[in-house]
Amino acid sequence: MAQEIEIALPSLHKGQLEISKQAKRFNVLMCGRRFGKSYFGSEKAAEAAINGKRVGWFAPTYKILLAAFEDLAQILKPITKGKANKTDMRIQLITGGSIEFWSLQDKDAGRSRHYDLVVLDEGGLVRELVEIWNSAIRPTLTDRKGHAWILGTPKGQSGFFTMYSRGQSSDSTWKDWMSWQRGTIDNPYIDPAEIESARREMPLRIFNQEYLGIPDEAGGNPFGLQFIKQILLPNQFSTEYEYVGAGYPVAWGVDLAKSTDFTVLIGLDNRGHVCRFYRFQEAWVQTVAKIRAIIGWSPALVDATGVGDPVLEQLRLGGRHNFTGFMFSQPSKQQLMEGLALAIQHEKVKIPDGVIRAELDVFGFEYTRNGGVRYTAPAGFHDDCVYALGMAVRHAASPKSTMGVIEGIHIW
DSSP, X not given: OOOOOOOOOOOOOHHHHHHHHHOOSEEEXXXXXXXXXXXXXXXXXXXXXXXXXXXXXXXXXXXXXXXHHHHHHHHTGGGBSSSOBTTTTEEXXXXXXXXXXXXXXXXTTTTTOOOSEEEEOOGGGOTTHHHHIIXXXXXXXXXXXXXEEEEEXXXXXXXXXXXXXXXXXXXXXXXXXXXXXXXXXXXXXXXXXXXXXXXXXXXXXXXXXXXXXXOOTTTTOSSOHHXXXXXXXXXXXXXXXXXXXXXXXXXXXXXXXXXXXXXXXXXXXXXXXXXXXXXXXXXXXXXXXXXXXXXXXXXXXXEOSTTHHHHHHHHTTTTOTTEEXXXXXXXXXXXXXXXXXXXXXXXXXXXXXXXXXXXXXXXEEEEOTTSOXXXXXXXXXXXXXXXXXXXXXXXXXXTTOSOOOSTTOOOO
């Protein structure tokens, strides 16, 4: 007699069930935070895998991906063949179904695979989403005529918004596409009073994007996505860890690593162009030696917060007073980011395409309850390059400095 095993799939609320009934082959759910988009995706992925289907789960970063992997591994544990493989990021079921997890930090993620279903989580955070969909993800659905769910909160009118627009189009080209826009309020488990409280405290355009799922033209980005594009150095692209361009660095910004983050060094030349970029993870002894060797006697503004204070002391040994400390606090961070935004919007700074741009693109802000602004990268992303660039711009623009690299951006 066959053994019966009960699996408790995520229970969908009324709004999610309505969406599920209206689905077509390619589906885009653009919604406010806490609507339950990832929960919805988990239900779709688990159901398909239980029925013997091959599923591919994609997310912008490994950290975001890991949360989905752990949730689904727990849900499907009673029917998992062996153990869920965290190394290969794969769950194989005794039903023949499987779920493979891919980070879109690799633009070729999922190539050569064939899926019955793809779930793409946090699509609003994926830069070049349309290009990645076309070149890597869409072909995985061809052999098996698979379906897709593309989920996320919007971040401006980006590639995710483009894909949402396909589902709203009457053009026959997009007849297989369907899309929905839903707000946090559509989740019956969220207290409406909490949403109303957020509405009163936040600027309308930010509330509309984060709670109603309405894209903000500025992308909720303090620099402006269109301005970031304008400051790219033509035909210049940085690797993930290093960039050496034309020009000599006359001002440096140094953001020191905290746990899993990176130490980042960014040097500006006398035109305000990024001409040096280094990104690495080392023990503190090696970090100090590396910074001293790279920067030499050039002026540098260094993160002196917390563990940065003793590092700064080490950097300044031997009379190297070219290293100046910068203490991070909410007010100083706000001032630093506002200065960087001003420099970017007035094209007083130029950057190579690559990892620096990627961090600037996803960087965001939110208003705190006391009326302040908190600047931060989304969960799973780094912001070391943003702060290093901000410190380099600040040091170059300081009236206390004799460099005069960036004129008209006096933010000291």
